Amino acid sequence: MGQRMSRDDESEPAPAGLDTSVAHSARMYDWWIGGKDNFAVDRELGEQFARAIPSIPAMARENRAFMHRVVRYLSRAGIRQFLDVGTGIPTSPNVHEIAQEIVADSHVIYVDNDPLVLTHARALMVSDPAGRTAYIDADFTKPEAILDNPQLRAVLDLDEPVGLLMIAVLMLARDSDDPWGAVRTLMDALPSGSYLAITHPGQDFDPAAMEAVVQAATAAGMTLVPRRRAEVERFFAGWELVDPGVVPVMAWHPDSEASAGLETAFYWAGLARKP
Numbered sequence: 001m002g003q004r005m006s007r008d009d010e011s012e013p014a015p016a017g018l019d020t021s022v023a024h025s026a027r028m029y030d031w032w033i034g035g036k037d038n039f040a041v042d043r044e045l046g047e048q049f050a051r052a053i054p055s056i057p058a059m060a061r062e063n064r065a066f067m068h069r070v071v072r073y074l075s076r077a078g079i080r081q082f083l084d085v086g087t088g089i090p091t092s093p094n095v096h097e098i099a100q101e102i103v104a105d106s107h108v109i110y111v112d113n114d115p116l117v118l119t120h121a122r123a124l125m126v127s128d129p130a131g132r133t134a135y136i137d138a139d140f141t142k143p144e145a146i147l148d149n150p151q152l153r154a155v156l157d158l159d160e161p162v163g164l165l166m167i168a169v170l171m172l173a174r175d176s177d178d179p180w181g182a183v184r185t186l187m188d189a190l191p192s193g194s195y196l197a198i199t200h201p202g203q204d205f206d207p208a209a210m211e212a213v214v215q216a217a218t219a220a221g222m223t224l225v226p227r228r229r230a231e232v233e234r235f236f237a238g239w240e241l242v243d244p245g246v247v248p249v250m251a252w253h254p255d256s257e258a259s260a261g262l263e264t265a266f267y268w269a270g271l272a273r274k275p
């Protein structure tokens with residue numbers, strides 16, 4: 001991991017508005033999955049996490065592989081529009097690349113509140129000419145800011161089903177920010193036949209190792225809230241969970257994409273359909 005190219009191996013300065021003195025989830029995740037948009041502070045905290053859970057970079061790749069599988073599943077189920085909340089630093093294939101490979105005129109709205117993702121937003125806009133993509137800079141704990149953004153309705157037809165993706169993002173909100181209420185507000189705005197996909201770090205897999213990770217995050221000023229399976233299932237309340245329900249991320253519709261062969265998933269994953 002230490003051999004990877006990264007932002008501050010290069011001579012160019014960090015983009016304006018970026019605080020590179022504090023670790024950031026998007027940039028740590030970028031490092032774990034082999035990207036180069038990360039800084040020393042991100043790699044330092046990323047290594048602290050990996051000391052507690054050595055498989056964490058592999059887990060990040062498994063999480064990304066789930067995103068690939070669930071977008072393919074939804075495209076094949078007839079979903080033509082996606083709302084991807086907590087997009088992350090662009091890493092090909094992104095949601096629109098996967099969806100548009102199956103259905104060229106798929107539409108995707110990306111939402112994130114990280115300035116580095118914003119810097120890369122142009123990469124998220126390179127849609128198949130038949131489809132459309134747009135980027136909204138917003139905080140999901142204020143879901144009205146997403147729903148009221150004119151871009152949303154310019155790109156998505158909210159009379160047609162939408163695939164709402166909240167992949168590896170909900171753990172970045174405290175219970176007191178009511179992430180369940182935020183997800184509910186977004187779900188309520190979507191029509192019948194829409195889907196919600198979630199991955200979320202689990203508190204149930206290895207509580208001691210996860211506690212060490214949370215302590216490292218807290219000491220670095222980062223919010224990280226792993227949750228129990230029942231708390232993750234609550235996000236889907238009132239919607240029909242697709243089989244096999246909320247399961248360890250690698251167990252959700254595994255396909256031929258190589259898995260790291262991990263024994264412990266550390267992440268829950270699930271998909272549900274709005275009746």
Ligand SMILES: C[S@@+](CC[C@H](N)C(=O)[O-])C[C@H]1O[C@@H](n2cnc3c(N)ncnc32)[C@H](O)[C@@H]1O
Pocket residue numbers: 025026029063064067085086087088089111112113114117138139140141166167168169172173
């Ligand atoms: C770990 S990355 C996940 C990226 C991508 N969803 C994936 O699974 O590959 C989490 C992303 O959520 C974004 N994020 C964190 N809190 C957010 C918030 N309150 N509103 C919107 N985005 C947020 C971060 O900036 C980061 O890009």
